[in-house]
Amino acid sequence: MKKVLNRYSYSENDELGRGAFGRVYKGVDSKTNKPIAIKFISLDGLFDQQLIENFKQEMSIMKEFNHPNIVKLLDYKMDPQQNIVVIDYCEGGDLSKYLDKNGSMLDEYTATQILIQVVNGFREVIAKGYIHRDVKPANILIQNGLFKLADFGFATKVATNEVLDQQVGTPLYMAPQLLENTAYSSKCDIWSLGIIAYEMIYGRQPWSCRDMKSYLKNIKCYPLRFPIDKAVSDQYKNFVRQCLKVDENQRIGWKDLFDHPLLDTRQIAQKTFKIIEMDDETKQILRNIQYIAQARQLKIQEQFSKYDLDKEGNLDFNEFLQFIQKIDPSLTSNETSKLFNFLDQQRKQKINLNEFQVLFSGNDFSDLKNFAQRIISDLKEIIANNKLNVDQIFHFYDEDKEGDLKLDEFSNLIRRIAPALKPKEILIVFTEFDKNNDDSISLDEFKKIICPQGQNYEKLKLQKLQQQLVAEIKRRKLTNENIFKTFNVSKTNKMNYEEFTTLCRDLVKVITDDEIQQVFKTADKNQDQCIRYEEFMNFFK
Template sequence: MKQIGHYTYDEINCLGQGAYGKVYEGLNTLNNETVAIKKLDLILFEKDKIIQVQEIEIMSKLNHKNIVKFVELLATKKSLFIVTEMCRSGDLKSLIASKNISEQQAIDIMLQILEGFKELIKSGVIHRDMKPANVLNDMGTVKIADFGFAKYVENYSSQLLKSCVGSPLYMAPQVLERHHYSTKCDIWSLGVIFYEMLHFDVPWKGRDEEDLLHNIKTQPLQFKNDLSKFSKQFLTITLVIEEENRASWNQIFDLSHTSELQKSVSAEDINEESIQKLPTWIQRPSISQRQDKKVDEQKYQQIEELQSLRKQIAYQHFIMTECYTEQINNENNGELQQESIKQLLNYINENIVKESYDLIQASVDLYQKMQQKNLLWKMQEQLNAEHNYYMQMQIDAKKLFALNQYQGKPDDKQINEAKIQLQKCKSSNAASMLLDLINNSNWKK
């Protein structure tokens, strides 16, 4: 049994494996909740740091019932751990393989996926790796997962990209051709997923990417005649080869609100008896389960508030570590050595140590008031260990960046100067993250 922070996991319980590491079933020892722990090898992480940092940043900012919830980021000298909520009822890939899915259930699943995409669009995020394996189920709630290839876009309707990422069978033709593509690549992927739910097979196959692209261009889209009007229309407007003729996101969402789609299974429209008739994959929690969950949420609310503060501190520390590492390796050619940036680094490090100490005090106060003290004592051990780590980083950073001369919080003029200098740090990934941090007013106490 392995332990990281207040989480334990057994390497036997591997849920999946990707290019950068493995995902394990783990346990939060503070509240006995099951979690998913993605373990990344830092050696591999360094090779594609921008993608992985962006995955962490995107997941930490998304908060929607149809998107897998980010819980915490932890690190050791050799590994990085991304903790997320656990979805116990499997993935869409397994459901399709079982061939136990009706058209109405497929529509319900797609409706929930689209609800998640509304949040992604609102946050300016493109997923780029939508496939059945990345659609998870948690007691009937469908959740979009795996943001390893996700990316922020400035203009969701028009920005063009060129990176070839994703899974070939679900890639839009423009991605397969290595041509520029837009956020409509996700629309194509959703069309392929919906087709596969209805037919238990993808619309096009190929020996390789070139053969797959040839088949897409030469074999017309065909689907079952007995499909509903909605299903036929959804497939027809999403699986369009030319991007300019493919449906827009607004058109997809407008279609999702048609009367036919509103007849789909909904958590508010079905009773407990009808729930039990659904396949396990699409079942919702019972009334008693939802009530128990509500009680638990109230019970752990104060602990979760502490954990939320802890995550904020950990993320700031992660950015400081990136700055420190880049400076050690001279990856940024000394760009972070500007006076205004150094003053900012010094203040953030001091603030991390102060907030970490305040967090320990708050947990002690809460510990004295709660009867179930076992929920907190392990967290206090971890908070103390983390506080010592933060203090050591503060000492090391002061030596590396010669920060002893800087004291106190920078004023607005100094912060603006730091922003200008950070924008000039073209070769520094840490500078980009630091700029994003100071643009968020939450860090300024």
């Protein structure tokens, strides 16, 4: 055992962590016999007046705090070779590790209880006239079930309305003003709290972030969205929304934050939940529309208004069909009808712009538990925001130049985006691309996933129409032979257009004349204006 400051003992075997400038050990206070944490900050003879002043300021700030939700400074020493800091020992680790242990996502009650404690710590910080400027899960420690603010290395004194311009903090949790290196106020910590509140519930950041350029663009261009897969109260969502206003002037202030209903333990039982029940097909349709609109930078309100001919803020089915298929031309009328009926909750046979915007812009339709989808989404964001050439990326990682990506080549690509992924996790992402299961990813497979907006929509739509017809035949437990005989009224062993139209309208609830014509032309291989029995069997096999 070693001893420092004539009071604290520790063993080098009890290391708690290490960083670029030092190590932290678990120790014991010989006077109280209580466990403590000892941090050694190595200076290696480096004399930097700014570092010395920063350390003095941090110690001075921490000495002012005596609050159950702030890590307590017990002792410290400054030395030319190393600085020594003695603080509370927090046996529970930090919030980041806590989230990992609990599957990355917490239930709302637990997340709210943590928020209440962290905000209670901030009541003390703000009351003393300080801001933290590096609020993140790793700087929230846990001692005996209490969550405590820690690491005040970037903290500074600030007046109520004072504006600062020094860029400090951790990018993922930094307010956009800090990311842009523009003036900011004490509300920067409120933004960080909002990010943490979102992350605790959904297990991910509200905006995709694999590089700073795309992250800042996403924050500024795309609305805050909440995954629909998890029921979260209106109060919790409101708290996050108020914290994550991009414009500081619109962001909630500290007084209002401290009084927010979410943090009032008396109102926990009064929370209201609005659950959106949606089947997987509808969710997939909205997910694709959302992605295409984002990739093409379409403004939904503008697009909606183009088809709102009477300018009353509503679209009937035919107008809605044109509106939706303008965004995603691969959608069939049957899919659009299903979406229309889902959105038309009041059965008025029209869709209201405001209601559509609330649903479309305020919700995230991606699968919350599908991490492969998140990795793919991040890859799309990086390519789109940095205007990268998809073909060049593919060929760069195609190291053997055989025109495809093997698992090892694909792993090199994915690890540039998510270096912490395990081999079995990379294999799951790989499988999402490898649609024909040949253990390699072709350029076509790669592009279909990465840039679906560049696909042949007509071909994709035809495939879906064909799948819908085949699926309905199977659902009815019919054979292709019986279907042909039933609808080939002329009994000529070849089906004319009128007969085929009757067949399509019987099998599919909503299908347009154009779609029937498209399917007919494709099935009619020899283009003789009728579908022979052999052609029919080949098309519907």
